[in-house]
Amino acid sequence: MAEFFQLLVSGLATGSIYALAAVGFTLLWQASKVINFAQGEFVMLPAFFILIGTQVLGWNFIVALLFALICTLVLLGYFFKRVIIDPMLPHGVLPIVIATIALGIVMRDSVKEFYSAEAQPFPAVFSEETVSVFGAVISVQDIAILITSLAAITLLQVFLTRTRTGRCMQATAQNRAVAEILGVNVKRMILYTFLINAALALMASVLISPIYLAKFSNGQSIGLIAFIAAIVGGFNQVRGALVGGLLIGVIDNLSAAYISAEYRTAFPLILLIIIILVRPQGLLGTAEERTV
Amino acid sequence: MKFSKVAVAAAVGAAMIAGSAQAQSVKIGNVVELTGGGATVGNNWKNAVVMAFEEINAAGGILGKTVELTNYDTQTNAQNSRAMVQKALDDGSYVILGPIYSSSTKVNMILTQRAEIPQIVGSEAPFITTSGNPYVFRTSFGAAQSMPKLAAYLKDGVKASSVGVIWVNDDFGKGGRDTVITELKKRGISIAVDLSTEVGQADFASDVIKLKNSGSDAVFAYLHEEESARLLKEIKKQGLRQPIVGETTLMNQKVIDLAGDAANGAKGHVGLSADAPVPAVRAFAKKFEAKYGNKPDHNGIKGYVAAYTVKYVTEKMGKFDSKAFARTLHGLTISPKDEPGILMEVTWDDKGDVDRQSFLVEVVGGKQKIIEVLPKLGN
Numbered sequence: 121m122a123e124f125f126q127l128l129v130s131g132l133a134t135g136s137i138y139a140l141a142a143v144g145f146t147l148l149w150q151a152s153k154v155i156n157f158a159q160g161e162f163v164m165l166p167a168f169f170i171l172i173g174t175q176v177l178g179w180n181f182i183v184a185l186l187f188a189l190i191c192t193l194v195l196l197g198y199f200f201k202r203v204i205i206d207p208m209l210p211h212g213v214l215p216i217v218i219a220t221i222a223l224g225i226v227m228r229d230s231v232k233e234f235y236s237a238e239a240q241p242f243p244a245v246f247s248e249e250t251v252s253v254f255g256a257v258i259s260v261q262d263i264a265i266l267i268t269s270l271a272a273i274t275l276l277q278v279f280l281t282r283t284r285t286g287r288c289m290q291a292t293a294q295n296r297a298v299a300e301i302l303g304v305n306v307k308r309m310i311l312y313t314f315l316i317n318a319a320l321a322l323m324a325s326v327l328i329s330p331i332y333l334a335k336f337s338n339g340q341s342i343g344l345i346a347f348i349a350a351i352v353g354g355f356n357q358v359r360g361a362l363v364g365g366l367l368i369g370v371i372d373n374l375s376a377a378y379i380s381a382e383y384r385t386a387f388p389l390i391l392l393i394i395i396i397l398v399r400p401q402g403l404l405g406t407a408e409e410r411t412v
Numbered sequence: 413m414k415f416s417k418v419a420v421a422a423a424v425g426a427a428m429i430a431g432s433a434q435a436q437s438v439k440i441g442n443v444v445e446l447t448g449g450g451a452t453v454g455n456n457w458k459n460a461v462v463m464a465f466e467e468i469n470a471a472g473g474i475l476g477k478t479v480e481l482t483n484y485d486t487q488t489n490a491q492n493s494r495a496m497v498q499k500a501l502d503d504g505s506y507v508i509l510g511p512i513y514s515s516s517t518k519v520n521m522i523l524t525q526r527a528e529i530p531q532i533v534g535s536e537a538p539f540i541t542t543s544g545n546p547y548v549f550r551t552s553f554g555a556a557q558s559m560p561k562l563a564a565y566l567k568d569g570v571k572a573s574s575v576g577v578i579w580v581n582d583d584f585g586k587g588g589r590d591t592v593i594t595e596l597k598k599r600g601i602s603i604a605v606d607l608s609t610e611v612g613q614a615d616f617a618s619d620v621i622k623l624k625n626s627g628s629d630a631v632f633a634y635l636h637e638e639e640s641a642r643l644l645k646e647i648k649k650q651g652l653r654q655p656i657v658g659e660t661t662l663m664n665q666k667v668i669d670l671a672g673d674a675a676n677g678a679k680g681h682v683g684l685s686a687d688a689p690v691p692a693v694r695a696f697a698k699k700f701e702a703k704y705g706n707k708p709d710h711n712g713i714k715g716y717v718a719a720y721t722v723k724y725v726t727e728k729m730g731k732f733d734s735k736a737f738a739r740t741l742h743g744l745t746i747s748p749k750d751e752p753g754i755l756m757e758v759t760w761d762d763k764g765d766v767d768r769q770s771f772l773v774e775v776v777g778g779k780q781k782i783i784e785v786l787p788k789l790g791n
Contacts, residue, residue, distance in 0.1 A: 122625070123621055123622075123625045126621045126624075126650070127617070127618055127621055130617035130618070130621065130650075131617070131618075134615055134617065232447060236451075237446070237447040237448070237451035237455075238451045238452045238455065238638075238666075239452065239638045239641070239670060240670075241641075241669060241670045241671075241672055248648055248649055248673075248674075249651075250649075250650065250651035257624070257650065257651045259649040259650055259651070261649055262649070330645070331614075331615070331642070331645060331646070331649070332614040332615070332642065333638060333641060333642060333670055335638070337448075337449075337612075338614070341614060372615070372618075373615075373617055373618045374618075376618040376619070377618040377621065377622055381607060381608055381609065381618070381619065382581065382608060382610075384618075385610075
C-alpha cells in the first residue's frame, strides 16, 4: 500500500508538469485553432535561458529566471505568434502543423549547436528532503511540484472565468466573429493566449529540468506526452488537459512498476487509442460540430 | 601554347606537393559519439584524442609523419556509426579509434575486421572481445574483467546478502547485468529485484520506489552517464537508504557534476580515474582541464591511451602496417617507462582485452575518492 501511495504521488507530480504543457495545447487550439507541435521544445528552451543567465552571464537564479521569463514571453509568445502563426493561419491547420514541427527541430538543433549536446545540471527550486506520510516516504519536491502546478492551472481557470479579460478570451475562443461584433479586441485576446502558453512552458521547464536535467532533446518526449494528455483529457477544455496530464503521469508510473517497465512508453498510447474509440472528444472535452 | 605549358607544369607541381604532403601524413579516423545520448562520453574521448595527437605531432609525429586526425560523429546511433566507420575506412584510415557505445561497436567492428584495419574502442560489453575479431582492442576493462571485482566488493566490503540490480536495456547494460548477476550468485548473494531501464529514460520514480521497497542490502546500478545522474537524483529525492554501488559509468565525473549532492556516497569500481593516485594520470588530467576547462572522465583517459597506443605500436614495428599492428598489439605490455603517454602499465591479451590496475572509489564532496587500489588481474 505504501508503495502504491508513493507511486501515485510521484505520478501525480510528473503528470502535473505534463498538464502545464497540455494546457498550452488546449489554449492555443481554442483561441486560434493552432496545434503547436513545438510545445515540447517550448518547455525545453526556457531552462537554457536560465542556464545562460546563471552560467554564461553569472547572474543569480532569480535574476536569471526573470531574464528567462522575458525571453520566453517575447520569443515563444509574441514572436511565435507574429512571425509564424499569423502569416500561416489563413492557410489552414496543416501548414501550421508543418511549421511548428520545423520550429521544434530548429529549436532543438539550435540548443545542441549553440549551447551543448550534453545534459546540463539544473538547480532544484524546492527542497530535496523527504517526509513520511502513512508509512510511505514522499518527496517534498514531488508535493511542491504538484501544488505549484495545480495552483497555476486553478489560477488560470479563475482568470478565464472570473475576470473580464478572461471572459473576453473565452468569448474569442468560442466564436471569434461574434466576439468581434461585441467589441472584444480579438487580436489582443489571442496574443494573451500565446503569452500565457509561453509562461506555462517556462513554469513546466523550471519544474521538470531539475529532475530530467536540461537537455536539447527533452522536448520530444514531453511534447508527445503533453499532446496525448490534451487529447485524452479533451482538447477543448483546460480542466481536461489537467486530468489528462495527471492520468498519464499516474498510468506511466503504475504500469512501469506493476506491468512492464519495457513497455511503459506504450501505455499512454494504448490509453489514447481507447479514448479515441470510446470517447473521441476526450474525458472532459465537449463534442464540436463542423460544417463540411 | 605557352599558357598550356605553364598550366601543365603548375598541375604537375601541385600534384607533387600534394603527393609529398600526403606521404608526410598518416590518416586516423576517430568515430565517436559527438551528439545524441552519448555526447558526454564521446566528447571526453574526442578531446583527449585530439590533445594526444597534437602532442604527438608537436613532438615530430609518428615515424616522422604527421597524424591527420578526422573526427566522425556516430550521433549515438548504431547504424550511423556503421556508416561513419565505412567512411573512415574509405578515407584511408590506418587505425580507427572508437566508438564507445557497445551497441555501435557491435554493428561496425565487422567492417574494420573485413578491411583488416585495427579498431581501438572504448566499449565494455563482453561480446566485443569474445566474437573472435582479431582487429578489435579495448582501452578499458570489459564487464567480464570488472564485475568479479565488484561482486567481491559487494560481498566483502558492503556485506550484502541481497542486491537490487538496475541496468540499461542495451548491449552494454545487458552484458554487464548478465555478468554481475552470475558473479553475485557465485558468491551466494541473491537478487532482490532486477530492473531494466531504457536508453535516454528521464523518469526513474517507479524504478527507485521498487528498489526502495525491495528489501535489498544494496543497489547495483549499471546505466549510461546521463541516466545514472537522473537515477541518483531520483534516489536522493525518494530518500532511498541502501548503499549505491556501480561500475565506471556511475563514478564518472560528469555523472557527479550532473547529479550534484545526490552522487555523494555512491561507491564503485573504476578501471580508470582522473583522481587515481598515479602521477602520470594526474598530470594528464591537469593538462586536459587547462585546455578544455573541465576535468576528464575515464573516457578521456581511454581516448588519450588509445592515441599513444597507436604511436607506440607503430614505432615498435618501425612501419605503417595495419595488419601487423593488430598482430603486434596482441599480448603486448606497454609500460609508462617505454611510452609515458600510456599513463599506466597495460597489457592486451590475445582477444584484445586489457589488464591493468584498477580502483575502488567513493564519491565524497562531489569528487572521486580512491578507497583501494586493486592489482592487475594477471598478477
